[in-house]
Amino acid sequence: MFLEKIKTPGLSHLSYIIGSGGQAAVIDPRRDFEVYVERARAEGLEITHIFETHRNEDLLSGSPILADLTGATVHHGPNPAGNVAFANTTREGDCFELGQLKIEVLETPGHTDDHLAFVIHDSEYSEGPVGVFTGDALFVGDVGRTDFYPERKEEVAGLLFDSLQKLCRLGDQAIIYPAHGAGSVCGSGMADREFSTIGHERRNNPRLRISDRDEFIKAKVAEHHYQPPYFRLMERLNLEGADAAPRIMRPRRLGLDDLRESGADHLVDVREPLAYAAGHMPGAMCLPVGMIPAFAGWFLSEGDRIALIASEEDQLAQAMAHLVRIGLDNVVGGYVGVVPAAAQGKAMRSIPMIGTKEIARR
Template identity: 50%
Template sequence: MFVETVKTEGLAHLSYMVGDGQCAAVIDPRRDVRVYERIAQRRGVTITHIFETHRNEDLLTGSQNLANRTGAEVLRGTTDEYDVPYAQMVREGKRVELGQASLTVVETPGHTLDSISLVLRHHETGESALGVFTGDALFVNDVGRTDFYPDRAEEVANLLYDSLHEKLLPLGDQTVVYPAHGAGSVCGQGMATRDFSTLGYEKAHNPRLQLSREAFVKAKTGEHHDYPPYFRKMEELNASEGPGLRVCPVLPGPIPVDAFARKQEEGMLVVDLRMAESFAGGHVPGSICLPADMIASFAGWVLPYDTPLGLVAASAEQAERAALDLARIGYDRIEGYLNGAVIGWAKTGRRVETFGAIDGPDFKAALDGQTDFTVLDVRSKPEVEEARVEGSTHIFIGELTGRLDELDKTRRVVTFCGSGQRAAIAASLLQRAGFEDVSVNWGSMAACQALGCRLER
């Protein structure tokens, strides 16, 4: 018997292949499914079953892609919220045999109403559980968010409490926990950097499992989670007949400068994948700063689905990786990348934009001198509640494009975050919207705390 983990960086998504003998199952596959086919080939097994532990909000599932290619059966939890034409609904107790191993369905609602967990057993250990694939019900050092049903907040928090304490923990301390996400996922807040654990360890150390029912429900209903608009898109596509029919995206190719400029004039949105500092030093006018390692966190907030995208990248490899990351959350309209990047653009005599920058010492001096400018804090609500610059304006970066009318275009705006990276994204959005005097505060809150800026708490 084997269990093999496939980790998708950026999204912090964990999927699995488990098998024994000649049979294997894949749990929560990502869109680009060839990785599972390669594992199956290497292991000498046939993929016979595909499980979805819950309705995915943060990525495109690869279940139908994989089923189409392998003939495997897709199984998922029962729901009356929507139809999933390509899957068979299963209830508690459904058991799938994989050689001498087996997976048994346990209904664990709370994160979503259709959430299931899968208990792994082997004939040598009888009914004693070896492991459990918990989806988004239980993470390492955290539990799933329960805010997808705001009108039923207490009900679903209670459902998750029951799932954890009545369904999962009774499986035994020895049971290995295989969650669907690791640290960095938007599906939780306090996940550990480890990708695996045991029920015994979680029972002893997971903060959420130490709470009484009353305290658990109060804590879960009091949490604040950001809700990216692309979640709705993922739900829509994942419940359709064919989410992501292409197994892998078409990798972007280089576009000559003249053709790139022409496409931009025709409506292509330019997305710059380079480091924020590089973007600030020079970029294609009208482009959005979205560093490659921040795509999973912010693309779904700032990029439209109905607009073709052109990439500015530091290398062909960076462009190709970004296209794959974008495809995993449903962005398929990638035209290509700018041949020669910004230098190539500039060599044709075209204009290159920049925006201002202010470091920590100058920022503090300007605050102390009461210089007239707007400090735009684009951090999340929990970050701002911990500490904020006196007199600053808070608009979460994901909401910025919809709230631009709250800002005065005639004033200088200094964008601010934790370090300056998100601030650079915000500065690019403001500049694209016609704000003429925009600066990014490099260092932002980290520098402010080091220098002793006046903060409100």
Template identity: 55%
Template sequence: MFIETIKTPGLAHLSYVIGSDGQAAVIDPRRDVDEYVQICKANGCKLIAIIETHRNEDLISGSPILSEMTGANVYHGPNPESPIEYAKTVKEGEVFKIGNAQLEIIETPGHTKDSISILLTDLEFDNGPAAVFTGDALFVGDVGRTDFYPNEKERIAGMLYDSIEKIKSRAPAAILYPAHGAGSVCGDGMADREFSTIEHESRNNPMLVINDRQEFIDKKVKEHHYYAPYFNDMERLNMTGAAAYDSPRIVCPTSFSDLNLDSTILIDVRNIECFLGAHHPRSIALPVGLITAYAGWLLSSKDSITIVAQNEQMASEAALHFSRIGYDNTQCFVEANFPGYAATGGEVASTDIVDPKQVKELLEDGWQLLDVRKITEYESCRISNSEHIFLGELPEKMNSLDKSARYITMCASGMRASVAASYLSCNGFENVKVFMGSLGAWKQAGFETE
């Protein structure tokens, strides 16, 4: 018997292949499904079941695609918002045999109403579950967000409490396999590791050590989570089923001079240091690792996107990341040869970076510090007199800023600040600098925070 974890960078999504005696099941596959097929083949297994633990909001499910490729049925929990057109409904107590592995469904609503967890028992050796796949109900160090039903906040949070109690009761010593790791938008307090047990979480997870149901509910209701605009598209696609990702999507390189910049958006996916040094003045910085986190905030899935990349391989990787959240209009890219472009008369821009000492001097000269971290980060520690706008909300709140003012963007390290600066510059802000190192550098310099 084996369990193989497939991690999707950027989304911090975790999916699984379970195999035993020539049979296999896949739990929560992503849109690009070839890896699941390859794992099954490498282990001599036939895929006989695809199980979704819940309706995903932050990525496109690969279940219907994998089903069409292999003939395996897709199974989804009860009570979805709308019927899952490509899946059969499973309920509490239903069992799947995968060789010597038994997969038992338990209903664990709370993150979503259709959430299920899956108990894994080795029929040759175990008297009880050896592992539990919890979807977004329970993570390492945290539990799932419960804000997707704003008119039922307390009820939904109470459902999650009851579901976690069920997991603890049914699988007290099991290994925990969640659907996300640290960095996911589905929880803020996850540990930066992907291994744990239910027993360990019961003793150490800040939410699981709360034994009072109402206290748990109150804490969940007070949480703040962001709801990205693209979530609605994911919800719709994960009910009807999205098309397969048609790789490769990248065509031959294009030059900047060939582009109609009024009909396409330039997204520079190189690392931040490269972008800051030289970039096209109408491009937005969005490194590959940040695409799935922020493209859904800063762009529309209908936008025509031209990728600026170091080479075709990087562009193809970026296009794959875009596709995982339904952004498929990424067929063309421009190679980032800015010395050559400048030599032909092309306009090349750079972005000023500043250190803590310079920031202090600039603030005294009337510059404004714009903090683009999440509100929870900002409220826990910030620089005095800084203004806060979450990076994802810049398109919505940018009009509240004065284009004639001078801004220094900051975050925790400078990465998100650079994205914010590029977005502002593309939208007519002429005086923007990036605080490289940001809050981390400020603290290291010994300057005060509040």
């Protein structure tokens, strides 16, 4: 069995490629999908299946694009919110074979109505479940949020409790493969660990240790999570299917004068705050590259024309990747090297810097 975790920084998204006997499946692929094709090719595997644990709210699915490229079939759970245009509906008890592996479907609603878990059976290692792709139902140290259906908050919290009990019945030996790690907005207390099992979570996960259904519901209903406006965009596009991203992954390079005349709705300066304070273009938004996944969706909207300002090429590429993954595609170009432009006498702005002693004095 081949199994590899693909991490997406910023969003703390985890996707997977699993294979055996020349076949492979990808679980919850991100929009910039090339990594899955490259890994499958390196292992001599053909991607034949794509499994979605649920309709994501925080990032765009790469499933329709990857399916078009590889001919693989996308499998998604029953979705009362609407038809998933690019996927076949799969249900509890369905099984898929990949060489010596069997992938069994469990319906695990609660986080979302369409949520599925995919159980790994490998006859070479064990008669019981070897592992389970838990999506956003069960994380390392936490469980999924249940606030996406405010008019049904007690009901969906109860559904998640039932789903977690179903996962626990797979056995303590089963390794869990969640769709997010620490730092994701899809939970509130995820542990910063790479590995866990059903048994470890059953004994140590605060929410999973609650054995009373009513107590669990009360605890989940009391939680508070933020929902950035872009979540609505993700929900819609993950039903319709997002376009491929190769063009926007390589932004057009702009000069400083081009940047001013680009017609962009937003100038987004992705450099570090100290660099921004030292010199920046008038009207530019300070949004350091590492903060884009968490905050861009609060300030930028679908269709907004965006121009980027970065200190180096790698930083520009990283900013583009972050934006592409949350559907903010309308990037007119990017400029690299604001500080040299300031030295050439271009119109700039700066922010005076003060120390902590001065802050205390004021």
